[in-house]
Amino acid sequence: MKKTFSILSILTGLYFFPANAQKEILIEQYMYSGPIVIHKPLIIDRTDVNDNPFNAKSLLQTETEINQDKQGSKIIQTDSTGFIIIPTDTSRTSVHLLGFHIDADRFNKVRLEISGMSPFNVIVNGKTEGFNAHNAKDTADIDPVYINLTLEPKQYQIMVQYFTEKGKTDTIRLKSLISVKDTLSQFTLLPEGKRRLNLNDIITGNRLTDASISPSGKYYLSSYRNFYPTEKSFTYHELRETKNNRLIYRFPSSEKPFWMPFSDLICFWRQGATDKDFIQLNPQNMQESTLAEGLNVESIYIAPNEQFMIVGKKDKAPVETVPLKRLREPDDRIENFRDRISLYRYSFADKTLDRITFGKTNTYLDDISPDSKKLLIHTSQRDLKERPFVSYSYFLLDYDNMQCDTLLYDDHFVQQASFSPDGKNVLFEGTPEAFNKTGENIQPGQIANGYDIQAFIMNLSNKEVKAITKNFNPSVSGSKWSAADHKIYLRTIDEDREQVYRYDPKSGQFEHLKLNEDIIQKISLSNKGETALYVGQSASNPNRLYRLDLKSQKSVLLADPMEKTLSQIHLGEVNTFEFISKDSTRIQGRYYLPPNFDPGKKYPLIVYYYGGTTPVARLFDSRYPLHVYAAQGYVVYTLQPSGTIGFGQSFSARHVNAWGKQTADEIIEGAQKFCEAHPFINTSKIGCLGASYGGFMTQYLQTQTHIFAAAVSHAGISNIASYWGEGYWGYSYSGIASADSYPWNNPKLYTEQSPLFHADKINTPLLLLHGSADTNVPVGESIQMFNALKILGKTVEFIQVEGENHAIASYKKRLEWNYYIFAWFAKWLKDEPEWWNEKK
Secondary structure: OOOOOOOOEEOOEEOOOOOOOOEEEEOOEEEEEEEEEOOOOOOOOOEOOOOOEOOHHHHHOOOOOOOHHHOOOEEEEOOOOOOEEEEOOOOOOEEEEEEEEEEEOOOEEEEEEEEEOOOEEEEEOOEEEEEEOOOOOOHHHOOOEEEEEEEOOOEEEEEEEEEEOOOOOOEEEEEEEEEEOOOOOOEEEEOOOOEOOOHHHHHOEEEEEEEEEOOOOOEEEEEEEEEOOOOOEEEEEEEEEOOOOOEEEEEOOOOOOEEOOOOOOEEEEEEOOOOEEEEEEEOOOOEEEEEEEEEOOOEEEEOOOOOEEEEEEEEOOOOOOOOOOOOOOHHHHOOOOOOEEEEEEEEOOOOOEEEOOOOOOEEEEEEEOOOOOEEEEEEEEEOOOOOOOEEEEEEEEEOOOOEEEEEEEEEOOEEEEEEOOOOOEEEEEEOOOHHHHOOOOOOOOOOOOOOOOEEEEEEOOOOOEEEOOOOOOOEEEEEEEOOOOOOEEEEEEEOOEEEEEEEEOOOOEEEEOOOOOOEEEEEEEOOOOOEEEEEEEEOOEEEEEEEEEOOOOOEEEEEOOOHHHHHOEOOOOEEEOOEEOOOOOEEEEEEEOOOOOOOOOOEEEEEEOOOOOOOOOOOOOOOOOHHHHHHOOOEEEEEEOOOOOOOOHHHHHHHOOOOOOOHHHHHHHHHHHHHHHOOOEEEEEEEEEEEOHHHHHHHHHHOOOOOOOEEEEEOOOOOHHHHHHHOOOHHHHHHHHOOOOOOOOOHHHHHHOOHHHHHHHOOOOEEEEEEOOOOOOOOHHHHHHHHHHHHOOOOEEEEEEOOOOOOOOOHHHHHHHHHHHHHHHHHHHOOOOHHHHHHO
């Protein structure tokens, strides 16, 4: 195990310095690769277009691969003088790569001094930071290059591109020193080896985003998005053979392919002369055909017989250009809210677009019957008199005679529907209150949580409905009724995992599919029912792609785009921690340990909790990547308190009309019991962090306890009443979280549970962060709390992220937003204020 020592650890020894003294640290080992032969160009003119003469710097601008893994690298040791000395071939002009890494555990400012006898570039994390153009006669004649570095808690790659000229340079001579002022820092200097995870590992790199198998199972499509350390990203799509994973074709980002329903033919949209053309591709011969030209639609659904498709087109409402706008209802603030969706039938044979629905009501297609004769459609209308303020009606439409059969009218709790393979039943998804509370399974006095989704089957012959998940604890997040084995595949939120279950309508039994990841984000079934694909990730790895044998349940890995990056990273362990609360409720959780964890040390603790009503899933890619906090030397504990879906309806119903009741007690109790069970926690250095509803919880917790040394609230709700009235979705979310409770009929809930009304009880240093353009939780929620705490003379800071909505999307802003959080915790939980002071 690699150890990191106080002051500094180098692979070849330890250096100890008196406090507050600036010392020079010698780099004693380098990773060397080369020589990379380059050519001095033919000099046509004495200068270039900018009147600059050709020199060594011009040669060092030759692009070379700085990833030493590809260059046959080896470790080179310095001699007794501190120089690395490598004989070179004088018959060629070459570039040599000499690299090492600085793995910093805290914010620090250092000076890098590099001395060489020949010209060289110094590259820090891929960016050129220094250049030496001097050819020295001996070591006494060297003119060093000085680079000031501000180190954040992560690893830095230092690469020197060293130039040796044909007939002149016979030896590489290079020396590197680091001057460090803060001798309490702990960082490792090494030429190679695993490093700690940092924020860029989470928000950059290539990610698998989607995959689907062809109807026969012979081929599959997969989608990737490569995030660069800029505001740019690149998307591409691949066609491969399922059995041998052979790449057949790569689609450009603009053409997102998908499968026809029953034949192995691919469809995608391509920009035409006016609108988009709908293209079909045969993967066997790669021949294209055009199915439709010049369409502009919002959605499509291809019929099982593949002879037509149902498209949704937007009917644009007149645009008001006057400076005053009369709002028809709360959601009229949303852009394009008055537009409506209508359905059309497009025939591939005669190229006709036939309108199916007309009016001022939105209409949507849910499914087409297996015989392609009937359409399952629904309408939606706002209904502010009854929560959750939208009513749905479902209809069975026979297209040939345009006869419509009403399946369900004016139900507020059903969300989507699909046909059974024989067309005799319909599979619905909805809240526990759907179908007159047929699927409800809660305690007396409770109101069901509207985010705890259930599955129902309606028999079309008699309209009888069966609630198939009533006694099934996981919450449904997707469903597919297989035509091959006639079983229903349910993707579910299952405690802190997202798992797949197979339901047999005949026996009424659920079977848990044994898949290789904790979070299954997509499962795609072939029509034959033998093979499936799934995309999933776990707490310690991002998305991977697998082929699944549905009979044996054996998985085969097909793609792991982050495998190489993760192989270079040392992640800490992730372990479970559960406790029984004071009311005898089992509260599940897990915790992340720092890399190179030492149980004999005392570590600061960060407590993280859910936002809204969904559990903190075992995700690697996350807005709040818990492994990154652990890599900075924290133990991170996350728990799933009362109100979370995925643990049964009665458990999730505790979220309704609570706004912190019981949940806050369990978070406090969990943090205390975690500390009692783990003596390596410094109980005076506990921080907490949450966003959205979790941001509300951060603020509310500080009114209930003083166990936290620092707290962070992103986009948190401080005043439940103002959030209810102002947020785009404030009143609709409150229709679930505050069901049937309003400021006029339950003012106690809106005041007693609002942190703003108890701001005087907050003594924890609190950091508020908020996007200035947040339409979900308006920025005023943080402004109110900031004003209150400032008036009260409490310790509070407020970071407003300009132009950002509920989530921070911009690459640069997301970095800085996270760095403020890191710096805040470093100040209060590590007694390291330097980073925060620098940001101020």
